[in-house]
Amino acid sequence: MTHLxxxxxxxxxxxxxxxxxxxxxxxxxxxxxxxxxxWQITVARHGKIVHQQIAGHRDIAGGKPVExxxxxxxxxxxxxxxxxxxxxxxEEGAFELNDPVHAFLPAFGEVKVWRGGTVEAPELDSLTxxxxxxxxLTHTSGLTYGFMRAHPVDALYRQAGFDFGVPPGxxxxxMCDTIATLPLLFQPGTAWNYSxxxxxxxxxxxxxxxxxxxxxxHTRLLEPLGMHETTWHVPEANQARLARLYGADxxxxxxxxxxxxxxxxxxxxxxLGGGGGMxxxxxxxxxxxxxxxxxxxxxxxxxxxxxxxxxxxxxHLPGNVDLTTxxxxxxxxxxxxxxxxxxxxxVIDPVKAHVPGNVxxxxxxxxxxxxxxVDRVDQLIVQFFTQLLPSSTLPLRSQLKxxxxxxxxx
Numbered sequence: 253m254t255h256l257x258x259x260x261x262x263x264x265x266x267x268x269x270x271x272x273x274x275x276x277x278x279x280x281x282x283x284x285x286x287x288x289x290x291w292q293i294t295v296a297r298h299g300k301i302v303h304q305q306i307a308g309h310r311d312i313a314g315g316k317p318v319e320x321x322x323x324x325x326x327x328x329x330x331x332x333x334x335x336x337x338x339x340x341x342x343e344e345g346a347f348e349l350n351d352p353v354h355a356f357l358p359a360f361g362e363v364k365v366w367r368g369g370t371v372e373a374p375e376l377d378s379l380t381x382x383x384x385x386x387x388x389l390t391h392t393s394g395l396t397y398g399f400m401r402a403h404p405v406d407a408l409y410r411q412a413g414f415d416f417g418v419p420p421g422x423x424x425x426x427m428c429d430t431i432a433t434l435p436l437l438f439q440p441g442t443a444w445n446y447s448x449x450x451x452x453x454x455x456x457x458x459x460x461x462x463x464x465x466x467x468x469x470h471t472r473l474l475e476p477l478g479m480h481e482t483t484w485h486v487p488e489a490n491q492a493r494l495a496r497l498y499g500a501d502x503x504x505x506x507x508x509x510x511x512x513x514x515x516x517x518x519x520x521x522x523x524l525g526g527g528g529g530m531x532x533x534x535x536x537x538x539x540x541x542x543x544x545x546x547x548x549x550x551x552x553x554x555x556x557x558x559x560x561x562x563x564x565x566x567x568h569l570p571g572n573v574d575l576t577t578x579x580x581x582x583x584x585x586x587x588x589x590x591x592x593x594x595x596x597x598x599v600i601d602p603v604k605a606h607v608p609g610n611v612x613x614x615x616x617x618x619x620x621x622x623x624x625x626v627d628r629v630d631q632l633i634v635q636f637f638t639q640l641l642p643s644s645t646l647p648l649r650s651q652l653k654x655x656x657x658x659x660x661x662x
Contacts, residue, residue: 259301262297267302279307296542304320325531363436412434444592574587606650612628
């Protein structure tokens, strides 16, 4: 195991220790009133960790505190990792972003599109444009999630067993074959909707490479970056460090354990999706984020070209519009002034977003209220780890950004 250590004083990189202390004071209140079990916050600037704080418990009932090497379920923070993996193969010419998905996954050649009707009697259209790899990377494919509960197609996903997860026994190939029988919400490329697109992308990468997604990710990305504790399941030797998963009690708002959902992190999964399911540590994920901030390189290991990283973290929504303009609601995220790149959200107007920061900040979070962001202008990496489902329960992400930026004094 590797611990993440403070490497420089905040003042040496233009931040205030006293002001950074406000972050912990604020988020401690969520532990004090029982709404969060515990958390870990890291702030890095100019490539150095200048603030790390832990508080509360990784397991309340067990009396186990959060520690620097606590292991967290990162859920959709898996998506940026999958995006980088895809771009590694793209850099080698394995595919073009405009290539149709069905060229690699034939089941998607006959996918239909929702026009109207009901869940029981849907009215469907044929595709008017191909479903492309670029659309998987940008959530503009028309795919969805069953747990979104915002559209009749979401209900069709749930009927097929896709709610918060996949039906038992399905592997990635079987999942994609089943998803391809369900309609898209809209014609590909015409809107933004959060979706299983990164799981489909994960299967496409398997077909392109001839390797399973976990093997591919380990050999090409995790091992070269020294992310030794970013895994698809936590091995038995490390399970004591795994944080317990919590949700909010509907009547009190206090954190209650969700052991049935959380237990899956301890077992080797049959389903290895590109959209979620990994566990990681603050140390590991900071290395991933620092590689991106460095333009695709860390410790002498080059993962991506600087130009590929710039392309990845540009706003890919047409006309440089934001998620509110082009998207469909996603609880717990900011849509105003925020666009979307390849696997990450991208700030295009901080004023419109009503949260401080800079144009070009990129970020993503996970279902259990984890989040990271990278600011290339102020050379910042910020991470917040906890284990509270769903991420829309508390306004943690916007408050964290507010509190980090007030600590910058240069």
